[in-house]
Amino acid sequence: MTILAKYNFRFCLKLLLFLLVFFFIESCENNIEVIKNLTSVKDLPSVSAQEIEILYSDSAKIRIKVDAKVLNKYNTPEKQYFEFPQGITLYKYDSSLQVVAIIKANYALYRENVKLWEARDDVVAKNLEKNEQLYTEELFWDQNKGIIYSNKFTKIINPDGVFYGDGGFTSKEDLSYWKLIGIKGKVNIKDNDSTQTNP
Numbered sequence: 001m002t003i004l005a006k007y008n009f010r011f012c013l014k015l016l017l018f019l020l021v022f023f024f025i026e027s028c029e030n031n032i033e034v035i036k037n038l039t040s041v042k043d044l045p046s047v048s049a050q051e052i053e054i055l056y057s058d059s060a061k062i063r064i065k066v067d068a069k070v071l072n073k074y075n076t077p078e079k080q081y082f083e084f085p086q087g088i089t090l091y092k093y094d095s096s097l098q099v100v101a102i103i104k105a106n107y108a109l110y111r112e113n114v115k116l117w118e119a120r121d122d123v124v125a126k127n128l129e130k131n132e133q134l135y136t137e138e139l140f141w142d143q144n145k146g147i148i149y150s151n152k153f154t155k156i157i158n159p160d161g162v163f164y165g166d167g168g169f170t171s172k173e174d175l176s177y178w179k180l181i182g183i184k185g186k187v188n189i190k191d192n193d194s195t196q197t198n199p
Contacts, residue, residue, distance in 0.1 A: 045072035046085070065091040068108075084108040088119070092173070093176070101175050102126045106137070113144035123150075127175035132158040134175065146173045154180060 049071045056064040069086040088108045092101040103126075105119035118140055125134040125148070136154040141147075150168040156178065157163075165180030172178075 021049060046075045047071075047073040052143075061095065062093050064093070067091075080111070080113060082110040082112065084110075087121075090117075098128070100129055101173075102128070103139070103141070117143070118139035125175060130158060130176070132156060132175060134169070134171075134178070142171060143173070147171065148173055148175065156180065 016145050046178070049068060052066075052068050052071045054064075054066040054068075054071075055062055056066075066084075067089045068084045070084065072083040072085065074081055074083065085107060087104070087106040088102040091099050092103075094100045103119060103123070105123045106121035109118045110116070111118075118138075120138050123134075123139045125139065126132065134154060134156050136150045136152050138152045139148060139150045142149070148168060149170040152168055154165040154169045155162065156165075156169070163180055164184050165182055166184070167181035169178055169180045
């Protein structure tokens, strides 16, 4: 083998090693960038807790209690809310500390700056005093206005029957009065004449 051939062989070998190292480093840098993007600090909650209970009071009396398995609080310019990714159970109390309404959902958000709750996925709301139950896939509770509402299909069951709102519903926050949008349903008729018999 001539000196020139040996030189070319070494040069090619060095060039090949250099290219392999270069591509390996580039590959690592790209992966690191991907990992950085996936775990960006701005996407992480500022506070996270498990098995929590939150109490809201007014005039030293409990008005609302929230139970949740997981709570994530986000506090960035893009995200400012409390998230309950594994669902919530919310209890509303009257002035005598009796539970008057319960809301359950598989997912919820609370925007504290506007006092707006958003519940999604198998939402069930109950008015215990009137024995009414409400079922929907999405529900909003505006604490400033004292209303609960939805734009999704809603079903309400009470002693008078089963009622459906194709366009959702609006209600007082304690579910004492509600109005379905696009209503249809089945009404139970009470027979006051106990001596009457059907032929």
